[in-house]
Amino acid sequence: MSNPSILILPGDGIGPEVMSQVERIIEWFGDKRGLKFDVETDLVGGAAYDNHGTPLADETMARALEVDAVLLGAVGGPKYDDLDFSVKPERGLLRLRKEMDLFSNLRPAQCFDALADFSSLKKDVVAGLDIMIVRELTSGVYFGEPRGIHKEGNERVGINTQRYTESEIARVARSAFELARKRNNKVCSMEKANVMESGILWRDVVTEIHQAEYPDVELSHMYADNGAMQLVRAPKQFDVIVTDNLFGDVLSDCAAMLTGSLGMLPSASLGAPDANGRPKALYEPVHGSAPDITGQGKANPIACILSFAMALRYSFDQSDEATRLEKAVEKVLADGVRTADLMGPEGGSPVSTTEMGDVILEAL
Amino acid sequence: MSNPSILILPGDGIGPEVMSQVERIIEWFGDKRGLKFDVETDLVGGAAYDNHGTPLADETMARALEVDAVLLGAVGGPKYDDLDFSVKPERGLLRLRKEMDLFSNLRPAQCFDALADFSSLKKDVVAGLDIMIVRELTSGVYFGEPRGIHKEGNERVGINTQRYTESEIARVARSAFELARKRNNKVCSMEKANVMESGILWRDVVTEIHQAEYPDVELSHMYADNGAMQLVRAPKQFDVIVTDNLFGDVLSDCAAMLTGSLGMLPSASLGAPDANGRPKALYEPVHGSAPDITGQGKANPIACILSFAMALRYSFDQSDEATRLEKAVEKVLADGVRTADLMGPEGGSPVSTTEMGDVILEAL
Ligand SMILES: CC(C)[C@H](C(=O)O)[C@@H](O)C(=O)O
Ligand SMILES: CC(C)[C@H](C(=O)O)[C@@H](O)C(=O)O
Numbered sequence: 001m002s003n004p005s006i007l008i009l010p011g012d013g014i015g016p017e018v019m020s021q022v023e024r025i026i027e028w029f030g031d032k033r034g035l036k037f038d039v040e041t042d043l044v045g046g047a048a049y050d051n052h053g054t055p056l057a058d059e060t061m062a063r064a065l066e067v068d069a070v071l072l073g074a075v076g077g078p079k080y081d082d083l084d085f086s087v088k089p090e091r092g093l094l095r096l097r098k099e100m101d102l103f104s105n106l107r108p109a110q111c112f113d114a115l116a117d118f119s120s121l122k123k124d125v126v127a128g129l130d131i132m133i134v135r136e137l138t139s140g141v142y143f144g145e146p147r148g149i150h151k152e153g154n155e156r157v158g159i160n161t162q163r164y165t166e167s168e169i170a171r172v173a174r175s176a177f178e179l180a181r182k183r184n185n186k187v188c189s190m191e192k193a194n195v196m197e198s199g200i201l202w203r204d205v206v207t208e209i210h211q212a213e214y215p216d217v218e219l220s221h222m223y224a225d226n227g228a229m230q231l232v233r234a235p236k237q238f239d240v241i242v243t244d245n246l247f248g249d250v251l252s253d254c255a256a257m258l259t260g261s262l263g264m265l266p267s268a269s270l271g272a273p274d275a276n277g278r279p280k281a282l283y284e285p286v287h288g289s290a291p292d293i294t295g296q297g298k299a300n301p302i303a304c305i306l307s308f309a310m311a312l313r314y315s316f317d318q319s320d321e322a323t324r325l326e327k328a329v330e331k332v333l334a335d336g337v338r339t340a341d342l343m344g345p346e347g348g349s350p351v352s353t354t355e356m357g358d359v360i361l362e363a364l
Numbered sequence: 365m366s367n368p369s370i371l372i373l374p375g376d377g378i379g380p381e382v383m384s385q386v387e388r389i390i391e392w393f394g395d396k397r398g399l400k401f402d403v404e405t406d407l408v409g410g411a412a413y414d415n416h417g418t419p420l421a422d423e424t425m426a427r428a429l430e431v432d433a434v435l436l437g438a439v440g441g442p443k444y445d446d447l448d449f450s451v452k453p454e455r456g457l458l459r460l461r462k463e464m465d466l467f468s469n470l471r472p473a474q475c476f477d478a479l480a481d482f483s484s485l486k487k488d489v490v491a492g493l494d495i496m497i498v499r500e501l502t503s504g505v506y507f508g509e510p511r512g513i514h515k516e517g518n519e520r521v522g523i524n525t526q527r528y529t530e531s532e533i534a535r536v537a538r539s540a541f542e543l544a545r546k547r548n549n550k551v552c553s554m555e556k557a558n559v560m561e562s563g564i565l566w567r568d569v570v571t572e573i574h575q576a577e578y579p580d581v582e583l584s585h586m587y588a589d590n591g592a593m594q595l596v597r598a599p600k601q602f603d604v605i606v607t608d609n610l611f612g613d614v615l616s617d618c619a620a621m622l623t624g625s626l627g628m629l630p631s632a633s634l635g636a637p638d639a640n641g642r643p644k645a646l647y648e649p650v651h652g653s654a655p656d657i658t659g660q661g662k663a664n665p666i667a668c669i670l671s672f673a674m675a676l677r678y679s680f681d682q683s684d685e686a687t688r689l690e691k692a693v694e695k696v697l698a699d700g701v702r703t704a705d706l707m708g709p710e711g712g713s714p715v716s717t718t719e720m721g722d723v724i725l726e727a728l
Contacts, residue, residue, distance in 0.1 A: 076558075085561065085564060088558065090558045090559060094559065120485050120486055120489045120596060120597055120598070121484050121485050121486065121596075122484055122485065122486055125484045141505075141526060141560060142559050142560075144523075147560075147561050148561050149561050149562075149564065149565050152529070155529055155530040155531055156529070156530045156565055156569075157527065157528070157529045157530070157565075158526075158527070158528050158560075158561050158562035158563070158564065158565030158566065159508075159525065159526065159527050159561065159562060160525075160526040160560045160561060160562045161523065161524075161525055161526070162505060162522075162523065162524040162525070162526065163521065163522070163523050164521070164522050165516070165519055165520070165521050166519040166520045166521070167519055192610070192613070194440075194452065194454045195454060195458065195506050196505060196506075196511075196522075196524045197449065197511050197512050197513050197522050197523065197524060198513075198522035198523060198524045199522070200449060200513065200522065201513050201520055201521075201522030202522065205520075224613075224614055225613045225614050225616075225617040226617065227614075228592070228614045228615070228617050228618040228621070229617045229618065229620065229621040229626075231618075232484060232485075232596065232618055232621040232622060233484055233621050234484070246556070246610075247614070249556070249588075249589045250588055250589050250591075250592045250611070250614055250615075251592070251614075252589075253589040253590065253592050253593045254592040254593065254595075254596055254618060256593065257592070257593040257594075257596040257597050258596060262593075
């Protein structure tokens, strides 16, 4: 039997730096735990544009559809700001999400005990925080047609379309309810049903799926504006939050920042399970390409490493190994090892990206 | 010459309770400062639906277009949750915004010194916070066509349209730049130009207006998801934020909650100035109808009172009197007078809605 396959797309900015630590960890699992992976590496985003004139080559797209999991670093950077919309680095990522049909984006917002002081929020508001945001990722205003800029009379008009079908809502709702059952059994669904018909449909379908298939899970609904407020006011009231692509983009970033340490947060984007029960999947850190610190060896590789832990859990059915890796990360944090982004006002001497990789490997 | 006219629409929930304190303050300005207003009162939201079967009667709409300013309390409540979309309480408010053409929604997020402890954020992150969010209010996904829920094959599809014209963006951008000039001369514009063409047009038009008419103001651009993060991380970096209707809804609520005291925050919704330089205008507290405390005399009337202060400033050209009222509010807070929503964990005895009105009148 062949090894499970991983396509690594380091991308732009600090992407390659943080990903190189993940590659060491993948090797460690092969050597020490007998978990061998077939790893290949390719380009995405600005790096792909520089080489192929497109943020994602067709061959890369094809491989992404064949492998068992894709790991992505980050895309984008000021160098590409003036590129045409159709070839911007982001389009590479959006094409992967769409063609792999990764409709369920899992964004944990978790506050690490050792880092609770980093939050701009009071410690008691965020200590122990553990929310899972499930964001719909392949539809809504990101992909709806018609879209574009056209002329009407002598002025320009910009249009995008928010569009959701019943089945698109149903499948992401199911994925939220399934996750809730493994957590604290609570789902809060967020939309603007008071002003948007697509929000009414969202609320109706989530309610129907709940009643028919998950009556044991506690379900509530909240308008997205109130959701933003409640995340700031008392985030620990939430367990799983399910919401659409655009609200999910904004609310998950808001939730991520509550933890105070963006360099720590992984994400998983999952499709429907195949015949073997394995979903198409892409894993990436929540942080971006951080052009300001690129190439300085300062980047925190933990978000990217924890994204690989999510891959172990959701793609390779290796929950125990995922937990092993997560525990190793917790240990080095508890030991006080810090990259530059995790330095408090009291200072101290930060470790480099590679040194953080070293100590995590040691802890393993 | 006749007195300036005000239409009061107390609305639902705690709306009538908080508005009754504003009515006393309006009287005080007439008696003591020679500022007489012709005040009339009417129904909006659920209250209007109960009486007329519509959340805003045509006669009320007509009067709103005639008077010099509208003061609104709050709309909505669980009683109306199952009403058809077209007659929900919110539709009354949205009709006022649209037909009065109130394109510029000013939402100050200000942290009162005496209340900085109430925020869920650390005191140094929010003390002295003073942001003005300018939200476009009459276009975007709230009003774009096509919209609705229809059948395709055997499933339902929900659609809304995000649509912005050049002139719609230009006028709200101007209003943000004008405000910035009277404040700290900085505007940050937020959209998702990396994924939405309407966001590209937004960014382009804001940039054009800036270069042509307001080169003296400092302008920056931020993706809305990063905006949500930065609001949580370091809100004091902002002066004026300008954004569209939907992002503005979510981001302004996020910003409001940073202050920790929603019961304090007013808003103004302004149209274009008429021949006399007076804009059509509607003033309302940021908080909602708070059905959970309705009728108990517990509601904090300050947000509604400060909304009247904004009316003095923006509709009646009475900046000094507005400041007088704002100072009176600050004084009672500094004196430690608190409604129930402003009680800390250490407790104390809260004053009622009317008592808060009393002390503010005394302070005046
Ligand atoms: C890079 C960008 C296209 C992307 C998005 O808007 O979805 C990012 O913000 C994210 O949340 O993954
Ligand atoms: C009540 C509702 C229609 C409204 C909105 O979504 O605009 C409210 O949330 C607001 O922000 O004023």
